[in-house]
Amino acid sequence: MEQGQFAANADEADAGWWRDAVIYQVYVRSFADSNGDGIGDLAGLRDRLPYLRDLGVDAIWLTPFYRSPMIDGGYDVTDYRTVDPMFGDLDDFDAMMTDAHALGLRVIVDVVPNHTSSAHVWFQAALAAPPGSPERERYMFRDGRGPDGAEPPNDWESIFGGDAWTRVPDGQWYLHIFDPEQPDLNWDLPEVRAEFEDILRFWLDRGVDGFRVDVAHGNVKAPGLPDVGYSSKTGRNQRQSRLLEGTALPYFDQDGVHEIYRSWRQILDSYPGGRMAVAEAWASTPERLARYVGPDELHQVFNFDFLHATWTVDSFRKVIDTALAEATLVGAPTTWVLSNHDKRRHVTRYGGGEAGLRRGRAAALMMLALPGVAYLYQGEELGLEEVLDIPDELRQDPAFRRTGESRDGCRVPLPWSGAAAPYGFGTGGGWLPAPATWAGCTVAAQDGVAGSTLELYRAALRLRRSEATLGGGELTWLQAEPGVLAFRRGELSCVVNLGSEPVDVSRYGAPILTTEALDGDFLPVDAAAWLKPVRLG
Template sequence: MTPSLDLAFDTSRDADLAPWWRQAVVYQIYPRSFADSNGDGLGDIPGITSRVDYLSELGVDAVWLSPFYPSELADGGYDVADYRNVDPRLGTLDDFDAMLAALHARGIKVVVDIVPNHTSDRHAWFQEALAAGRGSAARERYIFREGKGTGGAEPPTDWLSVFGGSAWERVEDGQWYLHNFATEQPDLNWHHRDVHEDFLTTLRFWSDRGVDGFRIDVAHMLTKDLTEPLPSRDQLALIPQDGNHPLIDRDDVHDIYAEWRTVFDSYDPPRTAVAEAWVHPSRIHLYSRPESLGQAFSFDLLVADFDADQFRRIISDNLALAAQSGSSSTWVLSNHDVVRHATRYGLPHAASDDGWRHDDERPGNAWLVSGGAVPALDREKGLRRANAATLFLLGLPGSTYLYQGEELGLHEVSDIPASERQDPTFFRTAGAEIGRDGCRVPLPWRADGRSFGFGDGGAHLPQPAWFARHAVDAEADDPTSTLNLYREALRLRHELQTGEQLEWLPTGRSDVLRFARPNGWQVVTNFGVEPYALDDRGQVVLASSETSAGSVAPDTTVWIAPAHLGPV
């Protein structure tokens, strides 16, 4: 039995004066897959502007834009060639300003992605470094090394890229450069003052235009200690990640963010930032301190099953970490890098894994992992659990990030032909890892048409026929649709949200979680297979799926509003 009222968390310092971001609902837009205004198959900035009414009706507080900068798309826009411009295929700076104004006019904040670990190999700095040659000042902005073996023909180390293959690439004059991600993404040298100053200029550039905040890509990987001799891959694996690791989560990265914080705080209101930092939980608070970036994503639920024990532990741990830093928690179930949670929860194990892939040739549309077949995806169960998990998160204190299309109940698109795939992970692993294209397929806005209303010229990734059932126009008038569940949840959340406290309540069952917020708002999630009987205190104002009066169905979350709040 769950102990009664055993833990209470308060991560707010002054709830009445809390900044907007502490409990915001932020909607992630992957611009190239959101809406295409000119029919070239790529989503664009004017396309986003054309959908601001949709975002307003959804009820989000802010949008986060994945990179929209000039890029050769070696990694979905995260190979940035110019940090202070818009990719001409996506629009212009004037288009960006118009989009920003339209969103602000509807009370929606704007967060943009900053990619500081690496540039594109098309960036002017890197092209200058290639032309300047060995020993040049231009090469010092990146990480160049001589190779090993006869004539330096072997890479400096046996390190592997995150996307597969060597982390080093040889250039024409024989030197090698480090790229922890795609070959087209050379790592910057953050010990060089030029790099510091250029990013400070970039932060001011977008802040001056009115951007409200920044999401910092791989925030834990900027600084590196490459003192010779460089360790091997096996030696690296034995080095603890305690702030002194040569490549990951080094303490000195926070010297960079202290500089950035000075810039953020020079604006009124201060610009906000959130770290994408895949680090040990005991160190995440370093990124979310007010003198650093101020907030950091909690990714624990991205690799958790739909399981009460896992959810309770993760929520409790992250609320405690938020209290330690004085920040608020940042919850996320899906984004542009992981299998959509409606699909994860319909598989035998919900944990995100780039090895999951669909095989239409097998009976039952079996899913494969590591070369072995597993039972077929249960789409209905997956979506039912996804909606339950989303309502659970939206009831928590802290900010919640939604990924475009989850409000439509979209599943992962798995059956993309190899000839149409774009993710470098797929190609650098020869298809052994399926990559992230399946969650980046352009959205369906209409149930008919060549690209389901995405754009007149088709879509840059193929959309499956089943998208028609999930199109915005198909769901908008259906009171039982996922879209209308999200709309009502966000409307009610604005009415019910209060403080930043959470108190776990007893349920008498290990597979049911129940918590209360300070005003008496309660959230109950049944992770089990049997209905859970409710008492008669308060009114059920929202349920993630159909449930009988007086009980919570399996795989379902309900919100209970106390009578003293009146109608909501």
């Protein structure tokens, strides 16, 4: 493929496409299986690209498809410049890219810079080398504490539970903020920085339009690796990592990460067509989170507060106001996320069943009316719930082994068609079991069916593209009854009924899209509507 072929041919005036795009997350392993081995792959994704075009999204974001032992779903990488055989090969990637661009879809890929797999050639060399060697300097090896070094170097805990340190046979310890098979890299080493700059260029040269930066806040650790001072061992907290909100942690959000992303921005800007990067970052305050974006750093940062909002006007209003204010300060768009591969699906978070689905549909219409960028997670357009009853022996999330918590329930393969699992995902079943209740949720079951969740998303995305005031632009809050959230975007008003009684929405205009049928002029409970003024004459 010619370097940047799609982007170079794009109108440079469209280089800011990422400011109001709708981006669809593809969990590659669970999207579509082309060869019947029960695992989604790049060829399967390629076959289903027309579905994503017809859905109406602007871009797709692919979770890691690089060579990996798959201890953590591909976020444990052994080779950042090749495709794992379970997903295909580089030719499959290039073919998928060519088709995606031909369909008008941009492609964003994950990059995982905080850690590698323990099977990576660098880490294997580090284990074979003595303490103090250049090979070990690429990672975070340290001597232990205590008379014989038998205690970890500090009190840091893994995000997946337990100590963040593992001892090797010669007595030293290495840091892994996640699984022991995901050793943290030493970003103070110029060799590490140069390696990832080259990795970015490798994929940019293949035409990718951007990167989602995994654990963007984690690369740099505080000098001296100081203790946090409290952990599950002290009994002061169940999980140390949950203290991030409002608390500075020495292994997250250190000021030094911003130097890395300023360097990356220069690389991105050297390619045509609006190449971009979005940070998966957590910080102790909204102000610190906003530092990851700007003209000289990354283009976006995920706003996870929206995902955590409760089903109340006050909660959503606070989250939206805060996000828009912080985005304005740095001149970047905010991002809105309801679900992803790490969090319980929002239909289930909102109560599950019919009530959860109604709320999930309403939240989607609210999200798609907000200024900025919307990220969709595969399957939310089908109204899928979290699968909560996966047998323990089939779960593959490494966090499950250490904490009992599992993210597998949102990663079950997509249902495409048919009355029984695996619902058209592939001919060989699926790597996780799909529930019998999904027969009515398949793409085929909803395609063309008025009122289905799939058709609701399609209609909303069509209107978002055709209504000039959606995507970018200003938001104006409107006075509304208690329990009702209402705002205006140009001529279009979005009204969400989070209360306990139907509400008259006639004063906002005529409905152009609703999540539930109106009863006369009344919007039902747990429903949303887009409305425009009625023009007389």
